[in-house]
Amino acid sequence: GEQVEQRPPHLSVREGDSAVITCTYTDPNSYYFFWYKQEPGASLQLLMKVFSSTEINEGQGFTVLLNKKDTRLSLNLTAAHPGDSAAYFCAHGNEKITFGAGTKLTIKP
Amino acid sequence: GALVYQYPRRTICKSGTSMRMECQAVGFQATSVAWYRQSPQKTFELIALSTVNSAIKYEQNFTQEKFPISHPNLSFSSMTVLNAYLEDRGLYLCGARLSGTGQAVFFGKGTRLTVV
Numbered sequence: 001g002e003q004v005e006q007r008p009p010h011l012s013v014r015e016g017d018s019a020v021i022t023c024t025y026t027d028p029n030s031y032y033f034f035w036y037k038q039e040p041g042a043s044l045q046l047l048m049k050v051f052s053s054t055e056i057n058e059g060q061g062f063t064v065l066l067n068k069k070d071t072r073l074s075l076n077l078t079a080a081h082p083g084d085s086a087a088y089f090c091a092h093g094n095e096k097i098t099f100g101a102g103t104k105l106t107i108k109p
Numbered sequence: 110g111a112l113v114y115q116y117p118r119r120t121i122c123k124s125g126t127s128m129r130m131e132c133q134a135v136g137f138q139a140t141s142v143a144w145y146r147q148s149p150q151k152t153f154e155l156i157a158l159s160t161v162n163s164a165i166k167y168e169q170n171f172t173q174e175k176f177p178i179s180h181p182n183l184s185f186s187s188m189t190v191l192n193a194y195l196e197d198r199g200l201y202l203c204g205a206r207l208s209g210t211g212q213a214v215f216f217g218k219g220t221r222l223t224v225v
Contacts (some may be wrong), residue, residue: 036216043202043216043218044153044202044216046215089152095141095158096143097155097204097214098155099152101151102152
């Protein structure tokens with residue numbers, strides 16, 4: 001079945017620095033991609049939904065890049081702040097959504 | 110906005126007993142409902158996908174005999190964990206998808222199952 005490799009599993013950056021999380025997927029026909037944030041003890045919060053036709057997507061404080069040629073999806077936090085500390089999951093699929101293994105992001109003061 | 114409620118939030122059951130959890134979509138009609146499990150220190154595994162007017166599709170390693178699902182209308186789904194054992198513990202998430210393809214799945218807060 002479809003697989004998603006998410007890197008790194010753990011990431012620690014200083015407040016104000018950037019952070020990059022990357023997912024590599026195997027299904028070249030995927031149309032829809034998602035990034036979710038999970039704070040400790042909480043459920044999943046949708047950060048961004050990306051369609052395969054859009055390669056650069058900007059949110060509040062982050063950018064999502066989709067490289068279809070390399071089948072790679074990345075989440076780039078531009079200036080990390082303490083509230084960004086959480087687990088982040090990429091996901092993609094058409095009818096069925098497959099999740100990456102997650103990245104635990106820690107923001108140091 | 111679109112909200113998904115799950116009940117109960119936490120539950121503890123004895124090994125070998127069964128536990129039923131519920132998922133309610135509020136404010137929208139969910140054309141499909143997916144049940145996921147997040148085991149300790151792991152990612153989200155899809156258990157089954159239930160789509161309106163289609164049979165419920167279970168993923169490999171998950172069966173209807175173990176995780177029977179009911180999806181009687183566009184706003185409600187329930188799943189039972191039968192004969193729960195230690196390996197069944199984790200956070201069970203219900204994800205409801207808005208009508209129309211390409212819509213993101215909205216998740217409830219989950220039901221955390223502990224087996225003792």
